Amino acid sequence: MSNLPTMGRVLDALAEHVRLSTAAAIRHLYAVDTYEEIKDPRMLENGQKYVAVGVEKVVKHGNYGQRPPPLNLSTKVENTKHQKLPPIKARYKKDGMNSTSGSEDGKKSEDEYRTRHKQKKERKEKENEAAIPTKPVSHKRAAKDKKSKNGSVTFNPETGMLRFYIRGRPISLHAPTNCDNYELDQVLPAPEETLKLEWVYGYRGKDCRSNMFYLPSGELVYHMAAVAVLYNVQTKTQRHYLDHTDDIKCLAVHPDQVTIVTGQVEGHAEKQGQPHVRIWSSDTLETLHVIGLKDFEIAVACVAFSRFDGGELLAAFDDDNDHTLLLYDWKNEKKLLQQKSCPDPICEVEFHPMENTVVACGKQQVLFFEIEDGQADKKMGLFEDNERPAFVVCLTFAENGDVVTGDTEGNIFVWSKDDRKVIKAIHDAHEGPVFGLARLPDGSFVSGGGRDGKIWQWDAEYNKQDLEIQVPEDFGPVRMLEPGPEGSIFIGTTENAIVHGTLGQLAKFDPLTQGHSDELWGIAVHPHNGQILTCAYDKHVYMWDPQTHALLWSKQLQEEAHSACIHPDGEVAVIGTRDAKWLVLDLLQNGQVIFEDTDGKEQIECVEFSPDGSRLAVGSRDNSVYLYNVTDSGHQFDRIGRCTGHSSYITHLDWSMDGQYIQTNSGDYELLYCKYWNKNVHIFLKKTPLSL
Structure with missing residues (x-):
């Protein structure tokens, strides 16, 4: 109710009683007697007259809401913009004759008309009350209903009909046949039984990146809808973090491998429905911090913990038009930085493992934000002689600190950590986009293609190895790669599935979870x-x-x-x-x-x-x-x-x-x-x- 514009609430209240054919044009409503603007439905009173001011082109004498000088209806209005209008005359019918308010006969006819109209209205109200006996609504409930655009609730014990309003439309429902009386003020106790989430099918891989990680506890953490899932690979059980109020959009793991951060989109709750990040423990599922309730506009696009200092800082990008970068001292819930980054989308963000630098990739760019003295010095990655791809969609770091990226043109670029230039380019590494990159414990890399469905392995010098793995087409193209224990690997796909297998020439992958990829x-x-x-x-x-x-x-x-x-x-x-x-x-x-x-x-x-x-x-x-x-x-x-x-x-x-x-x-x-x-x-x- 509070989310509606003021005029919208007033019009919804009026719509319950009168038909407004021009409601969309009304912008203000004023009381005729007091000239007070009506800003709340509770200000409406029966029998009162109101003036509606809209967007029509009319002759205007100052601002309504201020007491005007006496109006002379016989005076013609001069206006250079609009055609001159004739004098306004109030007309009433009596005995088939028209009379005006400018004579004694006209005045008498007007009084008789008003008297007959008032008597007719009173008779109609009495007839309605006699015909439809309703249970009176208590004062407390009526006051509550007045605040709602849906109006009050009434119950007719003779017909057993319950009548209320949904968005201004009257709804009549039949009470249960064994209900002799319906107490509108009665509040029944909540059921003793509660629902417990047992299982979440699927994984959000269709439109999210870098959102699946393997923890030392033997659990795989990922998200689906508004739930963060902890899936135990050995026992095939799930635990769930359920404190978000709307869909989770991004996820990151702290260097301690226990603390998790998740960011959500704008929700429906009045307070915590705003986009924000939640930091929580994967051991206890307890929420540790809620950050950024008033800082984000659309959604939290991506998040990352710092690495060089053991995870003291948290970086996040808003999904607004400026893709704002926000930096937090998350343990003290203190915002350190809020800075516009660029008008183009950001696909992934990571802290550099060796220095206080935020690296982000997105549409036709790789960005380096050097953090110092509360400021972020933005520098663009230099493609040199290489053609800019449509999107740079994933990134990781080499053992020496160089940045490795994959893009939608099938390229893998290696960027020098010192001068932000491409020092090695692997063109056509995949047929179609390179959606996934991951560094293995021995310093080698694996890359996943979004169209060919293949996984290639590269040594520490970026030479392609003989290992080639084809992900079954039923699971969908590769979205993300996450190394697992004992040479295994987890693959998140764009068809919202997660498969698990061991790297090898005859690798076989088994699905851990699958789900639908559309509504x-x-x-x-x-x-x-x-x-x-x-x-x-x-x-x-x-x-x-x-x-x-x-x-x-x-x-x-x-x-x-x-x-x-x-x-x-x-x-x-x-x-x-x-x-x-x-x-x-x-x-x-x-x-x-x-x-x-x-x-x-x-x-x-x-x-x-x-x-x-x-x-x-x-x-x-x-x-x-x-x-x-x-x-x-x-x-x-x-x-x-x-x-x-x-x-x-x-x-x-x-x-x-x-x-x-x-x-x-x-x-x-x-x-x-x-x-x-x-x-x-x-x-x-x-x-x-x-x-x-």
Whole structure:
């Protein structure tokens, strides 16, 4: 509520009672009697008159809000910009005759008109009160409701209807049938049961970099959504850091290999929903420090602890237009530096291991920030005779302190730590971008290609070795490389998977976790074995085993998937897509498509089988629900009708236990009901439940 502009709150309050056809043009509202500007819905009073000031071109006499001189309606207004307007006359009708306010008859007619209007309004209010007996709302609750643009809540004990507002729209819901009375002020105790996060599937590799690290504890730390995950490679268990209020965008590990820093995007919480960084312990999962709540504008793009001094400093880049560099004494939660860096995106940041220098890479550049006396002296890396790539996307350091970078043109450049020049260029190191670089304990390097899916090893002199590893295409291109114990390596991919293996000529990689690489909207649980089916905009359907957390099988579709349900017999699943198609998959054949159909021309929002599996309801974005008879355990579908009545797209639907009734929600918060008839008819949805 507090996030809305002042005028927006007032208009939302007015919209509950009157129709405003020009609400978008209104900028100010003033009381006629006091000339006071209305800045809060609580200032509105019944029976009062207000003047709305908008963006229309009108004749203006000073600023409204100041008491003007007496207005003479018979005086013509002179204005060079606008056409001269005729005098304004108040007109009232009586006995078919028009009269003006300039005569005694006109004055008398005006008084009679106002009296009749007031009496009519009072009669209407009394009739409404008699016709709709409502439970009075307590003063405490009413005061709270006045602050909300959604208005007050009322309950009608005779009809059992609960009425409230969502974004200015009146919503009526039926209370449970066993509810004799509804106490609006009653606050029920919270349930004793709580939810505990068990497992996180996937890893954010599609659009994040340098965000997966192996710890001495034997755990791999990475992030997904708003959760930082600690995955134990040996025991195959997870621990979770859950204190972030929105998606984590970046992650770094302190030189002590215990302290972790994570940065998040802008969230929804009033206070800590602002972009900020959190520093926490990987041993206890305790938050140690929260930094930068008012320092970041968009999101924390990347973070890094200093190395030369044992990790006393923390550097972070904002994802704002200036990609601001911020430097902190994180233990004392003190900001040391805030400086604009450049208008182009920053992909990765690291502290130099031997000096107080921040090295960052991004669009067509490598930047060196020398920190001294509270200032950052920015210097550009010099490409010399080498063509600038579109993006420099990853970096690491050689044993002698030289900087090694990979870019989107497939190049690996080595930069001198002394003069910031390219001293060695390896062109076409990969076919396509070099997304991942990592230095191994023996001083050699490995690089990962984003298009060819290969991993190459280079010796300390940057000579390519015979070792070549091909990452299976199913896991996606390489995003990040992290050395593991005993010559092993962890690979994060752009398809949000993490695979683990040992470097060697016949290296085999096993997936540690996999996930969807685009928005996930459809999910369904198998009715018999508890397996979980998911589908997403990446055109993939996955079947998961919740016991082992393994991916059992996957199916790639031709369309982006949006919704899913499984037949009660457990043999088939229905997938709704974004292009009005819905598909039937054979679950016994690892998702083979056995049937498809199209309803309408818009996205299939939801699909649901009746409890006995004899019918299928398909909710579309065209505001309709399409009904089908289902036979042969979900292998045969015959359309029998269409339900209409919503004024917005279908968001959810479900069946009654006997399969005769459907209730549906829509995008404009409407709840409607319909009854199933076993014949080919056009069915209209109703606003009230149908009697059983």
